[in-house]
Amino acid sequence: MNSAGLTLNNREEVSCLARSLLAAAEPWLDSNRARLDLGNSCAHYGHDIGGIEAFSRLLWGMAPLLAGGETPARLMDYIATIKAGVTPGHSGYWGDIGPFDQRVVEMAAFGLLLAIAPQPLLAHFSEVERQRLWRWLKQSEQAEIPDNNWHFFPILVQVGFRAAGLPFDMTVVERHFASMEAYWLGEGWYSDGPGRPRDYYIAMGFHFYGLLYARLMADIDPERCALLRQRATRFARDFIHFFDEEGAAIPFGRSLTYRFAQGAFWSACAFTGLEPFAPGVIKGLVLRHLRWWMRQPIFDRDGVLSVGYCYPNLVMAEDYNAPGSPYWALKTLLVLALEESHPFWQAPELPLPPLAAQHSIPQADQVLVRQGRHLWMATAGQLELNNYVNTEAKYCKFAYSSRFGFTLERGRFGLPHAAVDSMMLLSEGDAYWRGRRDCERVETWDGIIYSRWRPWPEVQIDSWQLALGEWQVRVHHLFSDRPLESAEGGFSLPGQQVNTRVEPGACWLHSGESRSGILDIGTPARCGEVVMTPPNSNLMWPERCAIPVLRGELSAGEHLLCCAVWAGDSDVTGQEPPRLQREGQQIVICHGERQTAFRLVATGRTL
Known part of the structure; x- marks a missing residue:
C-alpha cells in the first residue's frame, strides 16, 4: 500500500x-x-x-x-x-x-x-x-x-x-x-x-x-x-x-x-x-x-x-x-x-484546544500528563481477566507513553526479558521476576494513584504514583517475609547508540533527540543499571532497547523505596527532581514550591 x-x-x-x-x-x-x-x-x-x-x-x-x-x-x-x-x-x-x-x-x-x-x-x-x-x-x-x-x-x-x-x-x-x-x-x-x-x-x-x-x-x-x-x-x-x-x-x-x-x-x-x-x-x-x-x-x-x-x-x-x-x-x-x-x-482543520498539563480520570484510574513532546499516562488496577498474552505488560505497568511506547515480556528468566520498563520487579534471587498484576485496592485522585498489590501472597506492596510537573514519582511501601532482589525501570529508548550515565541512585540514557532517566529520592538505596531488551520487544522500535533501571537487595521486613522518572527531549534540562521528606507515617514530596503529602497505609506492623 x-x-x-x-x-x-x-x-x-x-x-x-x-x-x-x-x-x-x-x-x-x-x-x-x-x-x-x-x-x-x-x-x-x-x-x-x-x-x-x-x-x-x-x-x-x-x-x-x-x-x-x-x-x-x-x-x-x-x-x-x-x-x-x-x-x-x-x-x-x-x-x-x-x-x-x-x-x-x-x-x-x-x-x-x-x-x-x-x-x-x-x-x-x-x-x-x-x-x-x-x-x-x-x-x-x-x-x-x-x-x-x-x-x-x-x-x-x-x-x-x-x-x-x-x-x-x-x-x-x-x-x-x-x-x-x-x-x-x-x-x-x-x-x-x-x-x-x-x-x-x-x-x-x-x-x-x-x-x-x-x-x-x-x-x-x-x-x-x-x-x-x-x-x-x-x-x-x-x-x-x-x-x-x-x-x-x-x-x-x-x-x-x-x-x-x-x-x-x-x-x-x-x-x-x-x-x-x-x-x-x-x-x-x-x-x-x-x-x-x-x-x-x-x-x-x-x-x-x-x-x-x-x-x-x-x-x-x-x-x-x-x-x-x-x-x-x-x-x-x-x-x-x-x-x-x-x-x-x-471546517478548517484546527489543532488541539488548550488542554491541562495534567488530567485525572478516577473512573479509569488513569492520570494523563502532557509534557512537551511527551504524552504519558499513569495507571493502576487494569487487570485483563482473560489473561491474554502479555497482560501485565499491556495493562499493569506504572506508565505508558505515546513517544516511548512500552516493552513486552519475552521470558521470566533474566531481567532483559522481563519488561522492566515502567515496572518494579522482584526476584527471590533466582532470576525469575514478578511485578504488579492484580491490585487489591486502587484509589485515584488529583494527580495521584494508590494501589496495593502482592507479587507473592506474603509480600505486600503499597504504591503511590504521583504526576508532579514533568516528573513521575513512585513511592513503594513494601513488607516481605523473605529477602528479595528489586529492579525498577523508567522509559526505554532504542538502544543502538545510547549514551549512558550510571551512578549510585541514578541511571540516565541519551539517544538522539531523547533522554530517559530514573533516580532514587529520599535515602538512595539502589544502584543505577542499564538493561538491554531483545529485538522486537518495544512496540515502537524493532531494534534492541535500553531501559534505565534501579537495582537493589532487600532484606526480610519493611522498606520504603522512592524514585523519580523523567523522559523527553534530550536538550531539555528539566526541572529540579522532586525531594522526599518523611515524618513518621507522613510522606511529603516536595517539588519546587509544591508539596504533596499522604500517609502510609496501616499494615499492622511498625516501620
Missing part, C-alpha cells in the same frame, strides 16, 4: 487512502471460497474463520465509500463473495455459528453496510438472496457471546435489518443494552464487561457503536439515543487527552494491532453530528491520527496491514489476532460516509 504523497488534508485524499488500503488486500480475495487469505499466521478460531474475518473487516472501509456516493472498483467481487458466503450448500458458505463464535463479531460490519448503504448493496440481490443474507445474520440474535462489548454486534445487525427494510427484532436490542448497562461507571466511562479494564474498547467499541446507534435509530428510540450522545460527549472530554499534538495516541491495553481504530471515536462523533469540540478540532484529531500512522512502517511488502503496532510484530499479538484482524482500523474511515458538503469536511 503506497500512501506516499497523500497529505490527508481533505475528503478526496482520505478516500484515496481508503481505496488504496482496500486495493492492497483485494488480490487475495477468493469470491468462490468467500474468503480473504492474507497470511499464514493463525488465531484461536483457525484459518477458515480468519479468512471470513479478513473479508468482513474490509467492509468497514467499503461501506463508508458506498454511503458517500462512491463505487469501489471491485464492488461486484464483494457482492459475489457475500452471496457465496450466505448460501447453504455453497462451497464458500460461512456456516452455522456456535458459542462465542468470532463470526458474530464480523456480522457487525454487515450491519453497518446494510444500515448506511442498503440500496447500493441490495440493488444487486434478488429477494431470495436477501433472505439468505438475513437468515445468516439472524443467527446473532440467540448467539452465546462473551459478557463484554460483543453485545453491540447483535444490536448493529438489527440496526442494519431495519434500515434495509428486513424484519428486525427490537427485543434483541433491548436485551443486549440491558446487559451492557451493568458496565456503566459514570462520567462517560464503561468497563469492558464486569470487572474488566477501561481501555481503547471503551472508545472504539462502546462509544463508537453507541454513536452509530444514536444516529441510525433516533426516530424510534430517541430516549436511549439522547443518552448515548450525552455519555459520549462526557467521554470526549477525557479521551482527547489520549492524543498528542502530532496525532499519536498512547499505546495501552490489548488489541493494539487495530492501530488507527484508536481514533475511530472521533469519526463517529463527526458521523453523528456530535460536537464535544468544534468540527475543526474533531477533523484535526482524525486527520492527524491518520497521518501519524501513515508515517509508521505498518505494511508488508504487498501493502497489506501487518499484525503489530508500529512495525510487524507477532510478539505483541493476542490469540484472537489473525492476518486480517488489523483491518478493524478501517472503522476510522467512517467519515467518508459524509459528503463533501458536510461541516466536517468544510
Whole structure:
C-alpha cells in the first residue's frame, strides 16, 4: 500500500487512502471460497474463520465509500463473495455459528453496510438472496457471546435489518443494552464487561457503536439515543487527552494491532453530528491520527496491514489476532460516509484546544500528563481477566507513553526479558521476576494513584504514583517475609547508540533527540543499571532497547523505596527532581514550591 504523497488534508485524499488500503488486500480475495487469505499466521478460531474475518473487516472501509456516493472498483467481487458466503450448500458458505463464535463479531460490519448503504448493496440481490443474507445474520440474535462489548454486534445487525427494510427484532436490542448497562461507571466511562479494564474498547467499541446507534435509530428510540450522545460527549472530554499534538495516541491495553481504530471515536462523533469540540478540532484529531500512522512502517511488502503496532510484530499479538484482524482500523474511515458538503469536511482543520498539563480520570484510574513532546499516562488496577498474552505488560505497568511506547515480556528468566520498563520487579534471587498484576485496592485522585498489590501472597506492596510537573514519582511501601532482589525501570529508548550515565541512585540514557532517566529520592538505596531488551520487544522500535533501571537487595521486613522518572527531549534540562521528606507515617514530596503529602497505609506492623 503506497500512501506516499497523500497529505490527508481533505475528503478526496482520505478516500484515496481508503481505496488504496482496500486495493492492497483485494488480490487475495477468493469470491468462490468467500474468503480473504492474507497470511499464514493463525488465531484461536483457525484459518477458515480468519479468512471470513479478513473479508468482513474490509467492509468497514467499503461501506463508508458506498454511503458517500462512491463505487469501489471491485464492488461486484464483494457482492459475489457475500452471496457465496450466505448460501447453504455453497462451497464458500460461512456456516452455522456456535458459542462465542468470532463470526458474530464480523456480522457487525454487515450491519453497518446494510444500515448506511442498503440500496447500493441490495440493488444487486434478488429477494431470495436477501433472505439468505438475513437468515445468516439472524443467527446473532440467540448467539452465546462473551459478557463484554460483543453485545453491540447483535444490536448493529438489527440496526442494519431495519434500515434495509428486513424484519428486525427490537427485543434483541433491548436485551443486549440491558446487559451492557451493568458496565456503566459514570462520567462517560464503561468497563469492558464486569470487572474488566477501561481501555481503547471503551472508545472504539462502546462509544463508537453507541454513536452509530444514536444516529441510525433516533426516530424510534430517541430516549436511549439522547443518552448515548450525552455519555459520549462526557467521554470526549477525557479521551482527547489520549492524543498528542502530532496525532499519536498512547499505546495501552490489548488489541493494539487495530492501530488507527484508536481514533475511530472521533469519526463517529463527526458521523453523528456530535460536537464535544468544534468540527475543526474533531477533523484535526482524525486527520492527524491518520497521518501519524501513515508515517509508521505498518505494511508488508504487498501493502497489506501487518499484525503489530508500529512495525510487524507477532510478539505483541493476542490469540484472537489473525492476518486480517488489523483491518478493524478501517472503522476510522467512517467519515467518508459524509459528503463533501458536510461541516466536517468544510471546517478548517484546527489543532488541539488548550488542554491541562495534567488530567485525572478516577473512573479509569488513569492520570494523563502532557509534557512537551511527551504524552504519558499513569495507571493502576487494569487487570485483563482473560489473561491474554502479555497482560501485565499491556495493562499493569506504572506508565505508558505515546513517544516511548512500552516493552513486552519475552521470558521470566533474566531481567532483559522481563519488561522492566515502567515496572518494579522482584526476584527471590533466582532470576525469575514478578511485578504488579492484580491490585487489591486502587484509589485515584488529583494527580495521584494508590494501589496495593502482592507479587507473592506474603509480600505486600503499597504504591503511590504521583504526576508532579514533568516528573513521575513512585513511592513503594513494601513488607516481605523473605529477602528479595528489586529492579525498577523508567522509559526505554532504542538502544543502538545510547549514551549512558550510571551512578549510585541514578541511571540516565541519551539517544538522539531523547533522554530517559530514573533516580532514587529520599535515602538512595539502589544502584543505577542499564538493561538491554531483545529485538522486537518495544512496540515502537524493532531494534534492541535500553531501559534505565534501579537495582537493589532487600532484606526480610519493611522498606520504603522512592524514585523519580523523567523522559523527553534530550536538550531539555528539566526541572529540579522532586525531594522526599518523611515524618513518621507522613510522606511529603516536595517539588519546587509544591508539596504533596499522604500517609502510609496501616499494615499492622511498625516501620
